[in-house]
Amino acid sequence: MKKIYLYLPLILLISFGLNIKAQEHQTQEHKTEKFAPGKFIIDHIGDSYEWHIAGTHDHPISIPLPVILFSQNSGLNIFMSSKVSHGDEYNGFKISKDETSKYKGKIVEIIDGKEARPYDISLTKNTISLFFSISLILFIFLSVAKAYKNRKGKAPKGLQTALEMIILFIRDDVAKASLGEKKYEKFTPYLLTVFFFIFINNLLGLVPIFPGGANLTGNIAVTMVLALFTFAITTFSSNKNYWVHIVNTPGVPWWLKIPVPLMPIVEILGVFIKPFVLMIRLFANITAGHIIALGFLSLIFIFGNMNVGAGYGISVLSISFMIFMTLLELLVAFIQAYVFTLLSALYFGMATEEHEHTEHHDHH
Numbered sequence: 001m002k003k004i005y006l007y008l009p010l011i012l013l014i015s016f017g018l019n020i021k022a023q024e025h026q027t028q029e030h031k032t033e034k035f036a037p038g039k040f041i042i043d044h045i046g047d048s049y050e051w052h053i054a055g056t057h058d059h060p061i062s063i064p065l066p067v068i069l070f071s072q073n074s075g076l077n078i079f080m081s082s083k084v085s086h087g088d089e090y091n092g093f094k095i096s097k098d099e100t101s102k103y104k105g106k107i108v109e110i111i112d113g114k115e116a117r118p119y120d121i122s123l124t125k126n127t128i129s130l131f132f133s134i135s136l137i138l139f140i141f142l143s144v145a146k147a148y149k150n151r152k153g154k155a156p157k158g159l160q161t162a163l164e165m166i167i168l169f170i171r172d173d174v175a176k177a178s179l180g181e182k183k184y185e186k187f188t189p190y191l192l193t194v195f196f197f198i199f200i201n202n203l204l205g206l207v208p209i210f211p212g213g214a215n216l217t218g219n220i221a222v223t224m225v226l227a228l229f230t231f232a233i234t235t236f237s238s239n240k241n242y243w244v245h246i247v248n249t250p251g252v253p254w255w256l257k258i259p260v261p262l263m264p265i266v267e268i269l270g271v272f273i274k275p276f277v278l279m280i281r282l283f284a285n286i287t288a289g290h291i292i293a294l295g296f297l298s299l300i301f302i303f304g305n306m307n308v309g310a311g312y313g314i315s316v317l318s319i320s321f322m323i324f325m326t327l328l329e330l331l332v333a334f335i336q337a338y339v340f341t342l343l344s345a346l347y348f349g350m351a352t353e354e355h356e357h358t359e360h361h362d363h364h
Helices: 002-031 037-045 125-150 159-179 184-206 220-237 240-247 262-306 308-351 355-363
Strands: 050-055 060-064 066-071 075-080 093-095 107-111 114-116
Touching: 037 262, 050 125, 066 107, 125 159, 125 184, 159 184, 159 308, 184 220, 184 262, 184 308, 220 262, 220 308, 240 262, 262 308
Parallel strands: none
Antiparallel strands: 050 060, 066 075, 093 107, 107 114
């Protein structure tokens, strides 16, 4: 109970600050533009051409990022996002604000009065976050590897202790358990890489200040690439026994195979559904957590616009729930990394299962 009292001043302080911001938003432009929770949430979980640090909508404090475009008309164009971040047009390019356009929020080129999408390889917020997380992972593991080399034969210490526990867990309880003693070493490097990549980026997504806050693992393109890696490794590592079981599944009645190959069709679809499920599960769980937390935050602005007292009243409840959701997301960050790694290991195990183990696997 004492711990709760310790957190109350912090909750009230945050609530006061957010209500001040809500009141500022209320008086802007004589209430010509109302607070839109949907737009607020989508803007925060989506990608961006700049990294927002602080400030209001009219006076943002943000880091502009490099925009790299290739247009068929003007060729290669490189400039900072600050040139177009406030609705300005630069060299025929601008960020589309058209609510009906499929390019809304993306940089477009104005050709004959119409919006056209150039080839865009800009360094966006998610891209910078990706480079940062990769650098962080390399730094952590190179440091730990150096510690192992320098402390050879000695007990692990510091970060080395924490990582060794997780590494042994993934190796013994995931890789060995799913692949067996003979094959686990071949796939363990990938399983460790994908686990720590997802886990560290999940944690960075919970940090509200720079360089955290990017929703990298909640980006469908990132989860798709991870799922494609698992799909490619599963496919190219598979043996003859794996494909025989797909085309002619043992233990299935013949009338489900002939004349209509119902089960083979289901099994072939399963080959593509498995990585699709991996992609959607990680994307949906991480994105949902951010949406719920931002939803609680939005309540402060909604009630603050209606009544100042109601804003103060709901802010304590909203911040309390946000803290609870953040603690819950710490657990989800680990669980989602573990589930993705475990399912990848199981897929590898099924693809490389030897013929002599078939009967035991079917029985299990």
